[in-house]
Each structure stands twice: as C-alpha cells, then as structure tokens.
Amino acid sequence: MAEGAFSPDPDLVEALRALANPVRLQLLVWLRDPERHFSLDGAIADPAEVGVCVSHITARVGLAQSTVSAYLAELQRAGLVRATRVGKWTHYRRDEQRIARLVATLGRTL
Template sequence: MLDFFETVAKAIADPTRIRILKLLEGGETCVGQITTVLDLAPATVSKHLAALRAAGLLQQRRHGKWKYYRLAERELNPYAHQFLALIRKAMTDDPIIIEDGILLTRTALSSRACPPNVEQMAGDTVANNVRWL
C-alpha cells in the first residue's frame, strides 16, 4: 500500500501536474488545449500526463488522432480518489490556476488546439461506446 501512496504523492509533487489536474476539473480536455494553456512543448505535457495516468489520477481516450484526458473515475489506485478530492478543494483562489481556467475557456471556444468534442456536443450519445483506458 505504501507504494501506491508514494506513486500518487510523487505524481502530484510537481506544480505543472497540479495545474493539469485543476484544468481537468471542468471535464474532459484534449492534449492540444492543455499544451496551449500551459505554454509547454507537447512532449513535456505528454510526460506529465503519463505520470498522472500511471498514478491512477487520469483516464485517457482516443478519438481519431486526438487524445482526451479526464480525472479518473474508477479506482486504479486506492489513494488517487483521496488526493483528487484534496486537489479539488485546494488553490481555488490561486492566480495561476484562475488564469489557466480563463485560458482553457478561450482555447476551447477558439477550438484551434483540438476539434470540437463531438461526444459533449451530442449530449454524450457516442461516449457510451468509447472505452476509457
């Protein structure tokens, strides 16, 4: 059990990963939007996402060539849910987190970073056929 705890603790010990988790509180987001908001190289964002996913904090799905992430709903790690609950309550008034949220909204509206999310636009009718990893 200590290994599970350590994995999650290490994953959230990085400020960029906290920013990613806070971005995903609003729902599913594609990698392009996360990259745009954080103003980081795609490879850097991918490494952060992989660490969060390995810790059981995120789920990923593909839609064509696009990857979408959201906060994990199922228990992949016994501590993931507890850490996510803590992060949801934390830093709601942090200026960087607030600015990230504003940038994510602008990015989503411009849809330059990713195509429109068909599942969300269609009332989640297609999402039932998508397997979350």
C-alpha cells in the first residue's frame, strides 16, 4: 500500500462481510430480542442466558437446518454470536460486547 494508505481493521472487515448477507443480518437482529422474534415452545434453556436453539431459528427463518447452521457459523466466525451446546442442541446468542466494539471501530473508521 502507498504511504498513508488506509488499512481497515480485519475483524471489522470480517464482521461486515458476514452482515452483507440479508439473512445473516436478519438473524442477528432477531437474536437481539429472542422472546419477541422466536416461538420458544419447548425451549430447554433460557434464550437470554444461553441463546436460541438452532431448531427454533430454523423454524422462524424457513430455510434448511444446514443452511441456517452455516449462516450462524459465519456469524460466529465474525465474532457476532456465541454458540453454546446444551445436550445435543446448539444455541446461539449475540456477543453484545464484541458487537459494541465493532460498532465503535466502525464509527472511528468512517
């Protein structure tokens, strides 16, 4: 790069890439308020503490479970959500601290 050229934060670039997909962005928005956006009948864990089970997310979004899992894995790699296993089920919740840091970095960058 030329002298004085901008070098973006790689974590920010990865997060923005993950959020560029409208379904992944929608999932992150829904996970902000899980009780409002998901039918949690039969939930085996507290969605605020542990997160929302992939089966509940799949039912809401209407895509194949494998597709939803791939989208959530991408959000996890970007540090936007955390996964927790409860028995044989994986639950996802937002990583609010990480999201706040990324938003602050974005604010400083732009």
